[in-house]
Amino acid sequence: MVVIFHDHGSRYLGKMYNDDWMREKGFLEKTGMTARDLVASGLSGELFAIEASQSVENAVKLMGEHDFSQVSITRDKRLVGSLNETHLYAELVRDANIKTQPVDAIMQPAFPFVDISTPVELLSTMITPANPAVLVRDFKTEKTFIITRSDVIRVL
Numbered sequence: 808m809v810v811i812f813h814d815h816g817s818r819y820l821g822k823m824y825n826d827d828w829m830r831e832k833g834f835l836e837k838t839g840m841t842a843r844d845l846v847a848s849g850l851s852g853e854l855f856a857i858e859a860s861q862s863v864e865n866a867v868k869l870m871g872e873h874d875f876s877q878v879s880i881t882r883d884k885r886l887v888g889s890l891n892e893t894h895l896y897a898e899l900v901r902d903a904n905i906k907t908q909p910v911d912a913i914m915q916p917a918f919p920f921v922d923i924s925t926p927v928e929l930l931s932t933m934i935t936p937a938n939p940a941v942l943v944r945d946f947k948t949e950k951t952f953i954i955t956r957s958d959v960i961r962v963l
Contacts, residue, residue: 839928
């Protein structure tokens, strides 16, 4: 005797029949704008960095010349930290003589790093007061871009 029971899928409603779960597990294509779209539209710029051994004064000059509110810091071409204008301002007010010190004396942790296919929705959760920018790497072109809060605001 063979008995066949019909499975109507009610136990799977939270999984297989849920598009969000399917997208999260990689079974469905993610929709919406990605970091690649921001880069292609020209809203985000290619990464500009300063060497950790350069002076804070040089960082101030670089940020002023290019109207940057944050900059990445490198050591031997490796990203090792960041500096944003809020932190820079606080350090300069606390001690104006910090200008002559190397920038790594006041640098902050490096910005988060993601792939260029990352959805803007995820990028927006990574941009916080502590992390005012996200670095996006395009592994095909070997270029790194920086996406800031204002870049995300322009597309939302």
